Amino acid sequence: xxxxxxxxxxxxxxxxxxxxxxxxxxxxxxxxxxxxxxxxxxxxxxxxxxxxxxxxxxxxxxxxxxxxxxxxxxxxxxxxxxxxxxxxxxxxxxxxxxxxxxxxxxxxxxxxxxxxxxxxxxxxxxxxxxxxxxxxxxxxxxxxxxxxxxxxxxxxxxxxxxxxxxxxxxxxxxxxxxxxxxxxxxxxxxxxxxxxxxxxxxxxxxxxxxxxxxxxxxxxxxxxxxxxxxxxxxxxxxxxxxxxxxxxxxxxxxxxxxxxxxxxxxxxxxxxxxxxxxxxxxxxxxx
Amino acid sequence: xxxxxxxxxxxxxxxxxxxxxxxxxxxxxxxxxxxxxxxxxxxxxxxxxxxxxxxxxxxxxxxxxxxxxxxxxxxxxxxxxxxxxxxxxxxxxxxxxxxxxxxxxxxxxxxxxxxxxxxxxxxxxxxxxxxxxxxxxxxxxxxxxxxxxxxxxxxxxxxxxxxxxxxxxxxxxxxxxxxxxxxxxxxxxxxxxxxxxxxxxxxxxxxxxxxxxxxxxxxxxxxxxxxxxxxxxxxxxxxxxxxxxxxxxxxxxxxxxxxxxxxxxxxxxxxxxxxxxxxxxxxxxxxxxxxxxxxxxxxxxxxxxxxxxxxxxxxxxxxxxxxxxxxxxxxxxxxxxxxxxxxxxxxxxxxxxxxxxxxxxxxxxxxxxxxxxxxxxxxxxxxxxxxxxxxxxxxxxxxxxxxxxxxxxxxxxxxxxxxxxxxxx
Numbered sequence: 001x002x003x004x005x006x007x008x009x010x011x012x013x014x015x016x017x018x019x020x021x022x023x024x025x026x027x028x029x030x031x032x033x034x035x036x037x038x039x040x041x042x043x044x045x046x047x048x049x050x051x052x053x054x055x056x057x058x059x060x061x062x063x064x065x066x067x068x069x070x071x072x073x074x075x076x077x078x079x080x081x082x083x084x085x086x087x088x089x090x091x092x093x094x095x096x097x098x099x100x101x102x103x104x105x106x107x108x109x110x111x112x113x114x115x116x117x118x119x120x121x122x123x124x125x126x127x128x129x130x131x132x133x134x135x136x137x138x139x140x141x142x143x144x145x146x147x148x149x150x151x152x153x154x155x156x157x158x159x160x161x162x163x164x165x166x167x168x169x170x171x172x173x174x175x176x177x178x179x180x181x182x183x184x185x186x187x188x189x190x191x192x193x194x195x196x197x198x199x200x201x202x203x204x205x206x207x208x209x210x211x212x213x214x215x216x217x218x219x220x221x222x223x224x225x226x227x228x229x230x231x232x233x234x235x236x237x238x239x240x241x242x243x244x245x246x247x248x249x250x251x252x253x254x255x256x257x258x259x260x261x262x263x264x265x266x267x268x269x270x271x272x273x274x275x276x277x278x279x280x281x282x283x284x285x286x287x
Numbered sequence: 288x289x290x291x292x293x294x295x296x297x298x299x300x301x302x303x304x305x306x307x308x309x310x311x312x313x314x315x316x317x318x319x320x321x322x323x324x325x326x327x328x329x330x331x332x333x334x335x336x337x338x339x340x341x342x343x344x345x346x347x348x349x350x351x352x353x354x355x356x357x358x359x360x361x362x363x364x365x366x367x368x369x370x371x372x373x374x375x376x377x378x379x380x381x382x383x384x385x386x387x388x389x390x391x392x393x394x395x396x397x398x399x400x401x402x403x404x405x406x407x408x409x410x411x412x413x414x415x416x417x418x419x420x421x422x423x424x425x426x427x428x429x430x431x432x433x434x435x436x437x438x439x440x441x442x443x444x445x446x447x448x449x450x451x452x453x454x455x456x457x458x459x460x461x462x463x464x465x466x467x468x469x470x471x472x473x474x475x476x477x478x479x480x481x482x483x484x485x486x487x488x489x490x491x492x493x494x495x496x497x498x499x500x501x502x503x504x505x506x507x508x509x510x511x512x513x514x515x516x517x518x519x520x521x522x523x524x525x526x527x528x529x530x531x532x533x534x535x536x537x538x539x540x541x542x543x544x545x546x547x548x549x550x551x552x553x554x555x556x557x558x559x560x561x562x563x564x565x566x567x568x569x570x571x572x573x574x575x576x577x578x579x580x581x582x583x584x585x586x587x588x589x590x591x592x593x594x595x596x597x598x599x600x601x602x603x604x605x606x607x608x609x610x611x612x613x614x615x616x617x618x619x620x621x622x623x624x625x626x627x628x629x630x631x632x633x634x635x636x637x638x639x640x641x642x643x644x645x646x647x648x649x650x651x652x653x654x655x656x657x658x659x660x661x662x663x664x665x666x667x668x669x670x671x672x673x674x675x676x677x678x679x680x681x682x683x684x685x686x687x688x689x690x691x692x693x694x695x696x697x698x699x700x701x702x703x704x705x706x707x708x709x710x711x712x
Contacts (some may be wrong), residue, residue: 009295009394015387033424040421044412118407119425120384120399192316281387284380285303 023277027122037129042136060096064089066096071214078217081158082250086148091213093145094175094243097138098236100202101179104130106186106200109283116284123280124273127187131180138172145247162249170262171246175239178265184272188279211236216244216251235261293509294359294399294477299391301377301533317497351377352533357392359477363366364503364510366524366541366546368517374533375513376481382480382511397476400427411455415446415465418454422469436472443498444468445491464491471498478502481513499523517545518689558586571673572612572665575601575642579682582648590670592656592684592703596649600643600663605647609640613669616647619678621700626659632669655703656686 027034048054064085071077072084079087105127110114112126152159190196210231212220217237221228231237238257245253352374359365369375380386381393383401408425409418418509419440423433431439441450446464454462480499494703496519503510503523514520520527520541527544537547558578561567567574580586582595590596604612615630631638633643638645660681665674 008396010396011394011399013381013384013388013393015390015392029429030424030427032430036421036424036430040410040413040417043417044410047412115408115425117385119401121427183630284386 010186023122026238027124027128030121030125033121034125034129036130037125037134038136041129041133053140056137057144060089060092060141063092067092067214077215077219081157082244082248083152083157084219086145086152086248086257087244087250088214089145089148090244090247091240093138093141094171094240095211095213095236096141097134097172097206098175098179098278099208100134100137101119101131101176102183102186102204103200104134105180107190107197108183108187109279110187110194110197113284124276127180127183127276131176134179135172135176149247160249162183162253164253165246167258168243168246171239171243174235174261174265177269178235178239178261179268181265181272185268185278188272188275188283190281191279207234207236210234212240217241218252235264291361291396292358292397293397294363295393295489296355296382297392297394299352299355299378299381299388299393300350301381301386302389303349349535350533352381352388355535357535357538358548359511361476361509362507363526364512364524366520366527366544367511367513367530368515368520368527368544369530373530375530377533378512378530379479379481379513395477398427399477399479400470400475401479402467402470402473402481409454409462409466412453414453414634415444415450415457416441418465419469422466423473426473427475428473432474440472441695443471443494460491467491467495471495471502473507477509477511479511480514496522510536510651517548521545532642538600557590557680559680567671569605571604571606573603573605574663574674575603577601577661577663577680578679580697590682590684591653592686593651595651596654596684598647598649599663600645600647602638602645602665603642604638604640607640609638611668612638612673613666614645614667615664617664619660620663621658621660622661626701630666652703652705654684655701656684657701658683 021199045226049055051058067088071088072079108123108127108130116123117266147265149159186196186200211234213232217231220231238261242253242258242261245251289380291711354385355378367375367378377386379401381388383399383540385401408422410421413421416437419437420430420433424430441447444461444467446461446465449457454465457465490657499510499519502508503512510523512520512523524541527537527539527541527548528535529544529548538546539547556581558576560576561574563573576599578586578599578601579590579592579596580588582597584594598616600614602614606612613630613632615628617628618626620626629647631647634647636645658681660678662677663674664672667673
């Protein structure tokens with residue numbers, strides 16, 4: 001026993017691991033698995049359906065149509081010179097990416113308990129793969145948005161992107177990381193307290209109404225100045241607003257808001273990562 | 288040259304909370320957190336019963352494993368044996384990093400891959416080929432490694448014809464073959480195998496066992512093997528670790544370990560005492576105990592087949608009309624198949640009022656080694672059963688005369704008669 005005290009060990013499992021060790025090297029070793037999970041998610045989602053990947057496009061289109069009818073035609077929300085349909089499509093595409101990241105990562109531990117109970121791999125691979133496969137879905141939905149964009153240009157509508165569109169990739173990363181970060185926090189807590197999975201179910205839907213998806217942020221400031229702070233503090237409201245600003249040159253943009261979103265996201269993401277890392281060692285006993 | 292230690296398990300314990308996780312979880316968590324803030328130890332780590340599923344514990348926390356220590360040298364093949372619930376699977380779960388230890392540490396050099404249950408992570412919609420990649424990656428292989436072995440894997444599985452068909456169309460046997468094939472071609476430094484041989488048809492089992500032998504003997508891989516199949520353990524392993532109630536009770540050469548395990552490790556329970564509850568203590572009868580042993584031996588000794596076995600039924604008959612009652616046993620084998628029934632009335636022994644200590648003797652060379660179950664009936668007037676309990680007592684018969692290591696497989700059948708043989712020239 002004693003002669004092994006000095007031996008170098010490649011791996012060590014301890015009940016109390018360093019809280020800040022994230023084992024990122026190990027995640028890299030499993031990169032093939034990450035890509036295979038992404039492939040699995042994309043390939044198998046619409047197996048045995050007639051329309052197949054078209055479902056990726058149908059869902060945002062129909063939602064945009066309904067939103068346009070209800071919020072713009074009936075409720076009369078003003079979107080300025082931007083066609084309301086395009087306004088809604090831009091918001092929904094962005095919101096969908098965030099919400100599907102959040103929804104699908106928030107039950108990582110619960111829905112994969114069978115697999116996680118049998119074999120070890122860095123658990124973070126699972127939510128990472130869903131975020132990446134959602135990114136592919138988002139890319140397809142962005143294509144349909146661009147198609148309508150060109151259509152509106154051709155029929156002579158006055159639409160143009162803002163120069164800040166070059167920063168749009170940053171915004172995509174913010175959406176993905178925020179969804180993933182919140183999802184990891186929730187999934188870690190769901191292992192013990194199942195209540196949260198019910199909360200997420202309708203909470204995300206309610207959050208949409210607070211995130212300026214179907215109205216410009218300026219509208220809430222104008223109509224409900226006392227309660228506008230709810231949306232002001234919600235980073236997703238800014239993300240959606242900035243998305244529209246970049247893509248449609250409509251809405252407000254401030255560097256402060258952008259920085260706020262980025263800092264908020266980074267903080268949430270790291271908290272999520274740490275909690276997730278801590279949970280992955282013990283969840284199998286409580287899930 | 289001194290063998291290199293590849294895996295070291297040091298003071299590893301694992302605590303589980305029994306019963307419903309849910310009620311009171313939050314309060315325990317808050318209590319833990321409060322202790323942690325003040326820099327104190329987790330209050331729930333001090334309590335906890337040993338892992339013995341037959342007794343009623345005082346605490347709702349239980350130690351599935353307690354202070355496990357052992358080291359594995361590179362190239363060693365270790366068999367972990369123990370009864371159901373002794374903590375074998377928990378140990379493997381800790382080693383394969385699925386669950387974390389409560390205390391202690393596990394250190395190892397090299398990749399550990401576990402074959403806890405084959406087919407983990409198969410996706411029914413993907414084809415066999417796609418699943419080989421996915422499953423291989425889950426088990427820790429890179430895409431390149433899998434690609435280089437793809438042909439071998441497909442060939443070993445014997446599923447060439449269906450390899451581009453979704454796995455949901457496979458029969459269960461085919462799924463298992465494919466899954467085992469993937470796992471068999473893993474190349475981790477340490478391989479953990481749990482009861483995988485219980486799958487597939489006879490032909491495939493043989494193939495699988497042969498492959499295991501190649502892995503452990505031919506390729507010099509370090510293997511940790513858990514199985515109830517003593518023949519397999521014997522032929523594969525060099526060292527055995529016996530676990531009992533969460534504690535390592537023996538760590539020795541495999542022959543010694545198997546002998547220790549088969550002899551029951553000192554606490555054979557071939558007897559059962561009954562609490563005077565409403566079920567066992569009525570106005571008619573009071574059942575005290577049922578036990579089995581070899582004649583002339585103690586109850587704690589293992590029962591061997593090459594001596595007379597006696598079954599003792601300790602029962603009080605309170606009814607004045609005691610002559611109306613008989614006791615009948617049904618004997619079942621380990622598969623739950625009914626073998627035969629026997630009763631005191633048939634063999635001309637009657638019950639008395641008051642205490643009865645009825646003995647039934649099975650001749651020597653009667654039972655084949657194995658586990659047997661008895662069901663008890665107390666019958667009134669030869670037609671109405673006033674008491675029935677299925678599997679009221681079980682007993683294990685072990686091979687008394689057989690030398691360990693000659694042939695560890697189970698001999699066929701459930702009786703082991705010796706006949707009069709002659710060679711007339």
